[in-house]
Amino acid sequence: MVQALTRDQMCWRVAHDFDEGTYVNLGVGLPLGVLAHSPADREIIYHSENGILGMEPLEESDEPDANLINAGKRPVKLMKGGSYFHHADSFLMIRGGHIDVCVLGAYEISEKGDLANWRLPKSKGAPAVGGAMDLAYGAKKLYVLTDHNAKDGSPKIVKECTLPLTGVTCVDRIFTDLAVIDVTDEGLLVREMIDGLEFDELQNRTGAPLRLANDWQSLSVPQLAEA
Amino acid sequence: MVQALTRDQMCWRVAHDFDEGTYVNLGVGLPLGVLAHSPADREIIYHSENGILGMEPLEESDEPDANLINAGKRPVKLMKGGSYFHHADSFLMIRGGHIDVCVLGAYEISEKGDLANWRLPKSKGAPAVGGAMDLAYGAKKLYVLTDHNAKDGSPKIVKECTLPLTGVTCVDRIFTDLAVIDVTDEGLLVREMIDGLEFDELQNRTGAPLRLANDWQSLSVPQLAEA
Amino acid sequence: MDKIQANIEMALEGIADGSVILIGGFGNAGEPIALLNALADKKPKDLTVVTNNAGSGEEGIGRLLSEGCVRKAVCSFPRVEGSVAFEKLYEAGKLELELVPQGTIAERVRSAGAGIPGFYTRTSFGTELGEGKEVREFDGVPYVFEEAIYGDVALVKAHRGDRWGNLTYLKSARNFNPVMAMGATVTVAQVSEVAELGDIDPEHVITPSIFVDRVVKVEE
Amino acid sequence: MDKIQANIEMALEGIADGSVILIGGFGNAGEPIALLNALADKKPKDLTVVTNNAGSGEEGIGRLLSEGCVRKAVCSFPRVEGSVAFEKLYEAGKLELELVPQGTIAERVRSAGAGIPGFYTRTSFGTELGEGKEVREFDGVPYVFEEAIYGDVALVKAHRGDRWGNLTYLKSARNFNPVMAMGATVTVAQVSEVAELGDIDPEHVITPSIFVDRVVKVEE
Numbered sequence: 001m002v003q004a005l006t007r008d009q010m011c012w013r014v015a016h017d018f019d020e021g022t023y024v025n026l027g028v029g030l031p032l033g034v035l036a037h038s039p040a041d042r043e044i045i046y047h048s049e050n051g052i053l054g055m056e057p058l059e060e061s062d063e064p065d066a067n068l069i070n071a072g073k074r075p076v077k078l079m080k081g082g083s084y085f086h087h088a089d090s091f092l093m094i095r096g097g098h099i100d101v102c103v104l105g106a107y108e109i110s111e112k113g114d115l116a117n118w119r120l121p122k123s124k125g126a127p128a129v130g131g132a133m134d135l136a137y138g139a140k141k142l143y144v145l146t147d148h149n150a151k152d153g154s155p156k157i158v159k160e161c162t163l164p165l166t167g168v169t170c171v172d173r174i175f176t177d178l179a180v181i182d183v184t185d186e187g188l189l190v191r192e193m194i195d196g197l198e199f200d201e202l203q204n205r206t207g208a209p210l211r212l213a214n215d216w217q218s219l220s221v222p223q224l225a226e227a
Numbered sequence: 228m229v230q231a232l233t234r235d236q237m238c239w240r241v242a243h244d245f246d247e248g249t250y251v252n253l254g255v256g257l258p259l260g261v262l263a264h265s266p267a268d269r270e271i272i273y274h275s276e277n278g279i280l281g282m283e284p285l286e287e288s289d290e291p292d293a294n295l296i297n298a299g300k301r302p303v304k305l306m307k308g309g310s311y312f313h314h315a316d317s318f319l320m321i322r323g324g325h326i327d328v329c330v331l332g333a334y335e336i337s338e339k340g341d342l343a344n345w346r347l348p349k350s351k352g353a354p355a356v357g358g359a360m361d362l363a364y365g366a367k368k369l370y371v372l373t374d375h376n377a378k379d380g381s382p383k384i385v386k387e388c389t390l391p392l393t394g395v396t397c398v399d400r401i402f403t404d405l406a407v408i409d410v411t412d413e414g415l416l417v418r419e420m421i422d423g424l425e426f427d428e429l430q431n432r433t434g435a436p437l438r439l440a441n442d443w444q445s446l447s448v449p450q451l452a453e454a
Numbered sequence: 455m456d457k458i459q460a461n462i463e464m465a466l467e468g469i470a471d472g473s474v475i476l477i478g479g480f481g482n483a484g485e486p487i488a489l490l491n492a493l494a495d496k497k498p499k500d501l502t503v504v505t506n507n508a509g510s511g512e513e514g515i516g517r518l519l520s521e522g523c524v525r526k527a528v529c530s531f532p533r534v535e536g537s538v539a540f541e542k543l544y545e546a547g548k549l550e551l552e553l554v555p556q557g558t559i560a561e562r563v564r565s566a567g568a569g570i571p572g573f574y575t576r577t578s579f580g581t582e583l584g585e586g587k588e589v590r591e592f593d594g595v596p597y598v599f600e601e602a603i604y605g606d607v608a609l610v611k612a613h614r615g616d617r618w619g620n621l622t623y624l625k626s627a628r629n630f631n632p633v634m635a636m637g638a639t640v641t642v643a644q645v646s647e648v649a650e651l652g653d654i655d656p657e658h659v660i661t662p663s664i665f666v667d668r669v670v671k672v673e674e
Numbered sequence: 675m676d677k678i679q680a681n682i683e684m685a686l687e688g689i690a691d692g693s694v695i696l697i698g699g700f701g702n703a704g705e706p707i708a709l710l711n712a713l714a715d716k717k718p719k720d721l722t723v724v725t726n727n728a729g730s731g732e733e734g735i736g737r738l739l740s741e742g743c744v745r746k747a748v749c750s751f752p753r754v755e756g757s758v759a760f761e762k763l764y765e766a767g768k769l770e771l772e773l774v775p776q777g778t779i780a781e782r783v784r785s786a787g788a789g790i791p792g793f794y795t796r797t798s799f800g801t802e803l804g805e806g807k808e809v810r811e812f813d814g815v816p817y818v819f820e821e822a823i824y825g826d827v828a829l830v831k832a833h834r835g836d837r838w839g840n841l842t843y844l845k846s847a848r849n850f851n852p853v854m855a856m857g858a859t860v861t862v863a864q865v866s867e868v869a870e871l872g873d874i875d876p877e878h879v880i881t882p883s884i885f886v887d888r889v890v891k892v893e894e
Contacts, residue, residue: 021675023884027758034528043675044837045675045883045884047884049556049557049624050480050483050626050629051480051626051628051629051687052625052626053882053883054838054883055882056877065625065629066482066483066626066627067483067484067625067626068483068625068626069480069481069483069626073480073482073534073535073657078625078876079837080871080872081837081838081840081871081872081883082876083840083876083879083882083883084586084623084625084628084632084876085628085878085879085882086628086629086630086631086632086660087480087506087556087557087560087629087630087633088499088560088561088563088564088632088633089558089882090560090629091561091788092784092787092788092856093561093787093882093884094557094855095557095561095575095576095577095788095789095790096786096787096788096789097789098787098884098885099884113645114580124545125533125541125544125545126508126532126533126540126541126551126553127551127553128529128530128531128532128533128553129553129554129555129556129557129583130530130531130555130556131530131556132555133555133557133558133577133578133581133583134555134556134557134558134577136577137576137577137579137789138557138576138577138789164581164582165580165581165582166581167579167580167581168580168581174482179575185529188464200537247455247734248455250664270455272455272618272663272664274664275775275846276777277700277703277846278665278700278846278848278849279846280658280662280663281618281663281846291694292845293702293703293847294703294704294844294845294846295703295845295846296523296700296703296846300700300701300702300703300754300755305656305845307651307652308616308617308618308620308651308652308663309656310656310659310662310663310844311656311657311659311843311845311848312622312659312662312779312848313716313848313849313850313851313852313853313880314700314726314777314850314853315774315780315781315783315852315853317780317849318568318776318777318781319564319567319568319569319779320635320662320664321777322552322568322569322777322795322796322797323566323567323568323569323636323779324569325567325664325665326664341800344487346786346802351765352753352761352765353728353752353753353760353761353764353771353773354773355749355750355751355752355753355773356750356751356770356773356774356775356776356803357750357751357775357776358750358775358776358777359775360775360778360797360798360801360803361775361776361778361797363797364569364796364799365777365796365797374883385861391801391802392800392801392802393801394799394800394801395799395800395801443678446826509685534732561788561790565793568781569795569796570793570794570795571812571813571815571817572793572794572812573785573790573793573794574790574791574792575789575790576789592792592821593790593791595791598793601812622877623877624877625876625877653853655762655878656845657842657843657844657845657878657880658875658877658878660877
């Protein structure tokens with residue numbers, strides 16, 4: 001039985017995908033967990049849509065400040081070199097292509113890179129979109145971070161999305177608990193798989209055709225204490 | 228022989244048209260002279276298109292600062308309560324209708340309030356427009372400050388402008404060395420005339436029909452030492 | 455020139471039924487709660503509120519909603535923890551919701567402030583929220599047309615304000631506040647501190663005085 | 675992350691012939707003269723410069739022009755006291771001029787930075803500069819359509835900069851600089867002082883680091 005990545009491990013893997021000096025926006029939900037796993041050996045600048053560049057996680061010893069919160073409305077800290085700005089400037093950064101990478105969660109991703117992540121039509125109550133649609137098109141690269149399969153086992157990566165879209169042909173790379181997959185002009189290309197997982201099994205758990213990269217690697221993440 | 232207003236007197240008259248708390252932009256050329264005549268008994272906030280609110284004239288004893296200049300590139304000072312901002316915000320103030328009054332110079336003004344003030348087609352060299360077209364439409368009220376007649380005696384206030392326009396139906400009030408004239412839906416309405424000037428003489432020196440307001444007043448300005 | 459108001463009632467004078475109210479804040483950070491509470495007490499009718507979130511708890515936007523003052527909400531993320539007033543009205547069909555992407559709200563309001571009646575953006579193309587909107591291609595890429603959102607009144611929260619109306623904010627509580635201040639005919643700011651004129655460094659003013667009409671100090 | 679460059683040559687590396695260069699400044703205030711002089715020395719060809727004024731004297735923009743590096747200038751007010759280099763080229767028919775109202779330049783460049791390919795504005799309606807442009811009415815008022823101006827490189831002058839690229843300016847020398855920094859693919863800033871990271875108060879940053887790629891200190 002192969003061991004899928006934990007949520008912390010998934011976040012760890014994404015956090016280690018960024019080079020020194022990358023400007024990154026993290027969507028609410030699972031992607032915000034990436035912040036806690038940012039590697040200490042490089043400076044990555046996290047943007048928060050509510051007007052922050054250079055946010056970092058609060059430590060145990062820090063007093064939370066109601067005026068310093070992330071996009072999920074939870075308290076954060078500011079790195080040296082960080083800055084504050086208003087919402088029009090913040091979304092200028094997003095929509096104008098200044099953010100290098102945005103990481104969003106997903107309900108569905110199509111093989112062409114369409115993303116559905118904001119609305120489940122069956123859910124009760126009012127819809128909410130936040131900055132997801134701005135981020136989907138605005139960032140230079142759009143990463144998706146999601147479980148490979150929904151709770152009922154159905155694939156999240158599909159030929160065509162059935163749920164309301166957040167953006168069309170916008171996803172560049174998908175990080176799941178099983179694999180790292182690029183959306184390419186020739187379809188979905190598996191870059192990394194967890195150890196012990198057969199490609200056929202990964203394909204079975206995916207709703208669209210996959211190809212395995214010639215230089216595919218092991219998706220290997222250290223054991224982590226829960227953050 | 229009636230005594231037309233001097234340029235300082237013209238500027239004085241405009242400066243005294245503003246109530247306490249008015250936000251005013253002064254065009255380059257003659258309008259910038261209004262600043263030196265701003266009355267001491269009220270706070271008027273002068274905007275400069277290059278990113279200043281609250282500019283005031285440099286005094287003899289002040290050291291000019293190359294980083295603190297007006298739209299005409301001459302050194303100015305900042306009042307307490309003033310602020311600096313970038314060009315997009317500065318023109319947002321202008322174009323978004325936040326400036327109460329803008330004062331521009333003119334080559335021609337039509338009876339409908341069209342303004343021509345940026346280009347003499349016969350002049351040699353490259354054209355230049357600056358912020359004139361932004362200011363013409365953007366300010367809540369557009370005042371024009373100009374000699375009543377050109378140097379050759381021809382009227383600057385005309386039925387139709389013949390020179391390239393800065394904006395159409397944009398002028399609200401005209402201050403000249405002879406009169407203060409409002410552009411109204413019913414045509415040009417004389418609000419003030421200098422002492423000793425007959426209405427017929429003013430009409431003769433004007434290229435479009437004038438009406439005299441019932442409550443017209445003397446355009447009376449104190450003698451001024453040259454500023 | 456003195457824009458400092460003696461009390462909140464004066465700061466809110468003249469807000470008409472049916473007004474479009476732009477509200478600063480993101481979650482509770484920067485939400486002008488005192489202004490909103492006082493406005494709710496005046497029980498205006500048929501307001502349209504433009505606000506990223508639809509309030510939480512029984513203060514601020516929540517109170518304005520539960521007092522029945524709001525006909526329509528323009529939001530990107532109305533549902534948050536504790537947005538019970540909003541949810542109740544919405545589910546009862548008593549509140550119209552225009553759901554707008556967060557950056558599109560910010561840009562539409564800024565556009566109103568900038569004299570721009572409309573602009574094109576990638577955001578929402580190919581989605582439900584882009585349906586029915588004009589699409590135009592630039593360099594082969596499709597964009598959606600969005601119109602300005604003009605406010606009658608903006609209610610904002612700032613940290614310091616002076617008698618001219620210059621404002622500064624605290625950290626991420628800045629958020630929508632300077633943008634809303636640009637987009638409305640009348641901007642009312644609640645501030646934690648009144649600064650002497652000149653005490654705010656002209657290089658550090660975030661909202662220049664021209665965008666602000668009334669300032670009122672609120673004890674916290 | 676260290677965006678501080680050892681010298682101006684490194685700061686200007688890779689600027690290709692035919693590039694669109696956005697230049698900060700208004701008159702001489704905030705003009706990045708050292709960067710412009712050094713760029714002129716490299717003698718690039720067929721540049722398009724976007725700049726409010728077309729330089730004065732033989733430094734900065736004037737030098738870039740007289741070295742024959744510029745094919746086209748986008749300006750609102752090219753002629754100023756001492757703009758001899760510009761006038762000579764223009765009168766000889768060796769320089770294309772696109773005359774754009776000042777606020778339209780600022781907004782078109784900001785739009786490029788904001789992912790907005792075009793917008794509507796009142797400015798220039800009914801004038802020569804609006805001729806041939808799409809006109810559209812909103813609420814019965816005619817507006818002119820304007821497209822974004824995308825820069826390949828922005829050259830800006832700031833007062834202080836840190837190794838992340840955060841910038842502050844001095845007084846009205848701020849002017850176009852923060853706007854140009856938003857609108858280009860690569861932004862190069864000449865600064866009078868290099869600040870330690872964290873020495874610029876995060877509330878007082880005018881150009882956040884994300885807009886800046888290279889910073890170089892210039893002795894004045």
